[in-house]
Amino acid sequence: MFEPRQPVYQWGQRVRALGDLVNDGSFPDKPADAMLVAAGALGEIVQVGTHVETCTPVYLVEFDGQLVVGCFEEEIVAD
Template sequence: MNGSGPAKFEWGQRVRATADLFNDGSFPDQPTDALLVRAGDPGEIVQVGSHVETETPIYLVEFGERRVVGCLADEIAPV
């Protein structure tokens, strides 16, 4: 399976959420499907990685209150 290519965004880049982001179970202290980030919320990319099997870029974005959420490229946009 081929990934979506090279990273579209860089570490330190300011971005905004393009959609509401909900808990997929990654935040055990929050209910499943709890709203984590609202569409339009600003954040900053603090790390760029990739899914091992698909090579899909994954962006760790720090949104307000030091909440770091893993995002796909279509879930964020440059500010």
């Protein structure tokens, strides 16, 4: 088992999507592979958790005040 990696970003921090974020099946009301958030979109971290299998941080990011998407560190950057 891996030691959990400490998060780089914190709750309430503003971030931008580094690339287009697409549906991985987490949004059943949207088609698979549908674009959820365009690259460069601004969001705010509303929760920080840990991916159980890899012990890596997962960030719930609210984009446009309405859509919350789970992101890994390599998918976002501090604004």
